Amino acid sequence: MIDCYIYALTILLVTSAILVTGCPTTCTCIREDGKEKVTCSSGGSLQTIISTLDSSTSYLEVISTTVNSLSPTDFSGITATSLTTLILRNCYISNIYDNTFELLPNVVNLNLTHNSISTISTNALAGCQTRDVDLSSNRISKLGEQLLPLVYLQKLDLGENLLTDLNSGVFRTLTHLQTLTLNGMFKNLYMEMV
Numbered sequence: 001m002i003d004c005y006i007y008a009l010t011i012l013l014v015t016s017a018i019l020v021t022g023c024p025t026t027c028t029c030i031r032e033d034g035k036e037k038v039t040c041s042s043g044g045s046l047q048t049i050i051s052t053l054d055s056s057t058s059y060l061e062v063i064s065t066t067v068n069s070l071s072p073t074d075f076s077g078i079t080a081t082s083l084t085t086l087i088l089r090n091c092y093i094s095n096i097y098d099n100t101f102e103l104l105p106n107v108v109n110l111n112l113t114h115n116s117i118s119t120i121s122t123n124a125l126a127g128c129q130t131r132d133v134d135l136s137s138n139r140i141s142k143l144g145e146q147l148l149p150l151v152y153l154q155k156l157d158l159g160e161n162l163l164t165d166l167n168s169g170v171f172r173t174l175t176h177l178q179t180l181t182l183n184g185m186f187k188n189l190y191m192e193m194v
């Protein structure tokens, strides 16, 4: 009888370790070291993906899903507060509104490459503790105060955008910045600031 219980308990433990709960229908979820890695490339709505993520999700990559603009509403249903990597690639994002990432305080890698971002509101990145930001291959033509909240930033990729000039004031609070990539602009300038 006890053997039987132990057997059942073992089965239960093994199953719960493999079973991935709360995987959004348009995504693939893989559990690694008790954390979930989620990749979504079959469309769906970002808001639905966000609100159905398992709370242990640490990595989310959304590809080729139409988003258009990013605002706090997109993340309002999130329970995955330990999300550290957020990649939104080829999602046709053109605007990012104020306080978009306010519910994602632990995201250290933010990758928004290959979108159509032209407008980033002044406080869009407020509250971000991000260390690595990839905004390459977008349509950014002007930067003002938008990067200033990123005080922990170490690595920034602004390559392949439409910037024609860059005032050093746009980086004035980024005291930890080590690598700035500006490929494809200003005659392929690549600057390393240590």
Ligand SMILES: *[C@@H]1O[C@H](CO)[C@@H](O)[C@H](O)[C@H]1NC(C)=O
Binding pocket: 087, 089, 111, 113, 132, 133, 134, 157
């Ligand atoms: C952002 O994502 C692209 C495509 O997946 C990848 O090539 C690039 O290395 C990523 N950027 C960073 C900083 O990890």
